[in-house]
Amino acid sequence: xxNMTTIKDVAKRAGVSRTTVSRVLNDNGYVSQxxxxxxxxxxxxxxxxxxxxxxxxxxKRSGVIGVILPRISTETASRVVNGIEEELADNGYQxxxxxxxxxxEKEIENIKLLxxxxxxxxxxxxxxxxxxxxxxxxxxxxxxxxxxxxLEGVTSVMYDDYHASYSIVESLISKGHxxxxxxxxxxxxxxxxxxxxxGYKDAMKTHNLTVDNNWIQYGDFTFESGYEAxxxxxxxxxxxxxxxxxxxxxxxxxxxxxRERNIQVPEEMAVYGIGASDLSKHVTPALSTVDYFNxxxxxxxxxxxxxxxxxxxxxxxxIKLSYRLIERDSV
Amino acid sequence: xxNMTTIKDVAKRAGVSRTTVSRVLNDNGYVSQxxxxxxxxxxxxxxxxxxxxxxxxxxKRSGVIGVILPRISTETASRVVNGIEEELADNGYQxxxxxxxxxxEKEIENIKLLxxxxxxxxxxxxxxxxxxxxxxxxxxxxxxxxxxxxLEGVTSVMYDDYHASYSIVESLISKGHxxxxxxxxxxxxxxxxxxxxxGYKDAMKTHNLTVDNNWIQYGDFTFESGYEAxxxxxxxxxxxxxxxxxxxxxxxxxxxxxRERNIQVPEEMAVYGIGASDLSKHVTPALSTVDYFNxxxxxxxxxxxxxxxxxxxxxxxxIKLSYRLIERDSV
DNA sequence: GACCGACGTGGAATCGATACCACATTAATG
DNA sequence: CATTAATGTGGTATCGATTCCACGTCGGTC
Numbered sequence: 001x002x003n004m005t006t007i008k009d010v011a012k013r014a015g016v017s018r019t020t021v022s023r024v025l026n027d028n029g030y031v032s033q034x035x036x037x038x039x040x041x042x043x044x045x046x047x048x049x050x051x052x053x054x055x056x057x058x059x060k061r062s063g064v065i066g067v068i069l070p071r072i073s074t075e076t077a078s079r080v081v082n083g084i085e086e087e088l089a090d091n092g093y094q095x096x097x098x099x100x101x102x103x104x105e106k107e108i109e110n111i112k113l114l115x116x117x118x119x120x121x122x123x124x125x126x127x128x129x130x131x132x133x134x135x136x137x138x139x140x141x142x143x144x145x146x147x148x149x150x151l152e153g154v155t156s157v158m159y160d161d162y163h164a165s166y167s168i169v170e171s172l173i174s175k176g177h178x179x180x181x182x183x184x185x186x187x188x189x190x191x192x193x194x195x196x197x198x199g200y201k202d203a204m205k206t207h208n209l210t211v212d213n214n215w216i217q218y219g220d221f222t223f224e225s226g227y228e229a230x231x232x233x234x235x236x237x238x239x240x241x242x243x244x245x246x247x248x249x250x251x252x253x254x255x256x257x258x259r260e261r262n263i264q265v266p267e268e269m270a271v272y273g274i275g276a277s278d279l280s281k282h283v284t285p286a287l288s289t290v291d292y293f294n295x296x297x298x299x300x301x302x303x304x305x306x307x308x309x310x311x312x313x314x315x316x317x318x319i320k321l322s323y324r325l326i327e328r329d330s331v
Numbered sequence: 332x333x334n335m336t337t338i339k340d341v342a343k344r345a346g347v348s349r350t351t352v353s354r355v356l357n358d359n360g361y362v363s364q365x366x367x368x369x370x371x372x373x374x375x376x377x378x379x380x381x382x383x384x385x386x387x388x389x390x391k392r393s394g395v396i397g398v399i400l401p402r403i404s405t406e407t408a409s410r411v412v413n414g415i416e417e418e419l420a421d422n423g424y425q426x427x428x429x430x431x432x433x434x435x436e437k438e439i440e441n442i443k444l445l446x447x448x449x450x451x452x453x454x455x456x457x458x459x460x461x462x463x464x465x466x467x468x469x470x471x472x473x474x475x476x477x478x479x480x481x482l483e484g485v486t487s488v489m490y491d492d493y494h495a496s497y498s499i500v501e502s503l504i505s506k507g508h509x510x511x512x513x514x515x516x517x518x519x520x521x522x523x524x525x526x527x528x529x530g531y532k533d534a535m536k537t538h539n540l541t542v543d544n545n546w547i548q549y550g551d552f553t554f555e556s557g558y559e560a561x562x563x564x565x566x567x568x569x570x571x572x573x574x575x576x577x578x579x580x581x582x583x584x585x586x587x588x589x590r591e592r593n594i595q596v597p598e599e600m601a602v603y604g605i606g607a608s609d610l611s612k613h614v615t616p617a618l619s620t621v622d623y624f625n626x627x628x629x630x631x632x633x634x635x636x637x638x639x640x641x642x643x644x645x646x647x648x649x650i651k652l653s654y655r656l657i658e659r660d661s662v
Numbered sequence: 663g664a665c666c667g668a669c670g671t672g673g674a675a676t677c678g679a680t681a682c683c684a685c686a687t688t689a690a691t692g
Numbered sequence: 693c694a695t696t697a698a699t700g701t702g703g704t705a706t707c708g709a710t711t712c713c714a715c716g717t718c719g720g721t722c
Contacts, residue, residue: 004446019673049447053448056677075404078409282586349702381678388707666722667721669717691694
């Protein structure tokens with residue numbers, strides 16, 4: 001970074017003081033028409049770009065919101081970020097993205113990093129909940145919103161994982177399915193791992209359907225793990241007639257397995273996922289899934305941050321989002 | 332942002348001067364063991380987080396590389412960013428993402444924005460080339476690398492669009508196709524719009540195949556536009572026996588159209604895309620496509636930035652990346 | 663003609679760090 | 693024993709902006 005032109009240079013060129021230049025640029029205080037013109041002319045000619053750092057340092061506001069993602073390259077994250085960005089940009093804020101590569105310790109590390117950059121607020125797309133994380137967040141006395149998990153004592157925006165899951169299972173049951181297999185994920189991700197499983201179990205119980213232990217399988221969010229879980233499900237003595245995978249990717253992995261084994265979908269096996277990914281629409285047969293309205297989730301999360309920035313203290317506020325079942329050819 | 336603890340507070344608590352605290356934290360200069368311990372203890376106890384802004388301001392290095400994306404939410408961009416991040420993180424740099432929502436004027440705006448934040452370098456995932464952009468880049472006297480387009484006078488990393496395209500068409504020809512339809516995009520995107528079309532045309536010409544004007548259709552990167560382009564192609568008097576779409580999404584849109592019209596793929600119509608998206612692997616029939624190794628592209632781009640940061644001036648250096656055809660069920 | 667408010671402008675302090683310089687103190691060398 | 697080198701520490705200027713305060717110059721009012 002070579003020596004850039006500073007406000008001092010502009011002032012000299014315009015024949016005024018730094019103060020006056022600042023006033024012109026920030027449009028406050030009294031400035032004569034003549035001085036204003038001189039300043040703007042100098043700014044133009046010199047290609048002056050103010051230093052955001054100096055400004056932040058003096059004003060203690062950076063105009064930046066930090067967003068911590070589990071991974072950059074997921075469709076869900078992309079959509080959420082789009083929603084967040086749209087909303088924040090409208091209000092003059094920029095976003096600074098960091099990602100944790102799914103490592104819990106990096107969440108804390110990233111919070112510190114963002115604080116060192118003086119972000120005005122932090123949005124965390126949470127994938128787990130542990131005490132150390134909560135402690136770190138509570139020490140962070142800037143606006144903070146978690147999305148995706150309910151974090152104790154932290155303003156959170158959550159998907160309605162339990163009811164979405166419950167609805168899916170009920171929908172399958174209403175189509176006559178009684179043996180429904182389940183592909184979940186590990187419980188450290190409370191929303192996806194625990195709530196979605198509980199929704200499944202409770203729906204089965206409510207309808208007096210027993211769940212064979214072999215019907216509950218686990219994956220790790222990848223296509224492959226969905227494929228493998230489906231292998232295990234189809235090997236059951238009492239093979240299910242439907243598979244509910246808690247993510248589209250795993251559901252699509254399962255579809256691949258079923259195709260290879262010539263198990264017809266949906267005739268012999270119905271399949272349901274969650275996420276409303278692009279993929280879900282374009283696989284054959286088109287996958288039934290649940291739309292979580294990720295962009296909207298991002299927007300709402302951003303709004304909560306904005307409210308806090310405006311001074312409202314909405315400590316520990318919780319928002320539960322809505323969802324929508326999308327029934328396609330796979331059921 | 333409340334008043335954070337500063338280096339001054341730490342110094343007072345540790346009973347030393349600010350200078351000494353700085354020395355401990357940056358591990359330079361002479362510091363006694365005793366002083367060091369006192370400082371570290373104070374830092375720990377007070378939860379001191381240094382202000383990156385103050386540091387940047389003084390040292391003129393931010394440790395941040397700006398990355399300008401056309402859109403956040405595309406698979407290609409995600410992959411590239413992953414590659415960039417991996418490489419830069421290894422070297423102690425962070426990335427600051429901005430997106431242009433595909434608007435050319437926002438590219439320039441974002442460059443200025445990043446400069447105001449004193450980024451040490453900029454990576455631009457370019458989608459177009461215009462003189463104003465080039466001017467802005469050339470005024471920007473910090474390390475700069477463009478990815479995806481060859482920009483005159485700018486260090487660029489490019490995909491081999493022409494030859495990839497050429498290879499696809501040759502591959503189709505070698506399978507006996509003589510009437511090959513093309514779905515392109517507008518020419519303002521030189522790499523995708525011009526080079527890929529030229530590859531197609533030249534391959535056809537080399538093999539003495541004529542191209543009916545109706546065989547060349549255009550879309551706008553979306554599924555829908557691919558669908559519509561396929562509608563027009565199938566309505567041709569002399570319908571092609573193969574469709575080459577310059578992106579996977581448009582190719583998959585085309586597949587959707589063909590399925591609706593009961594045109595068998597690949598028996599009646601072969602389809603080829605570019606991008607090696609997740610989608611391409613999971614649609615039915617699986618889409619033949621070209622892998623551009625996006626992560627690797629990101630890594631190489633990052634390396635070029637790093638080299639420039641280390642002082643090498645590699646003005647106007649060009650790197651052309653390799654690619655790989657992936658033949659699947661759609662041909 | 664003294665006073666007051668509206669304008670218009672600049673000087674100087676400040677934000678939180680780093681870096682240069684000056685100044686001790688101690689150890690090593692001839 | 694004097695001189696140099698190595699080790700440790702703090703004061704102060706500096707980075708590039710904003711902001712507070714002080715100080716002019718008007719014109720109008722009582």
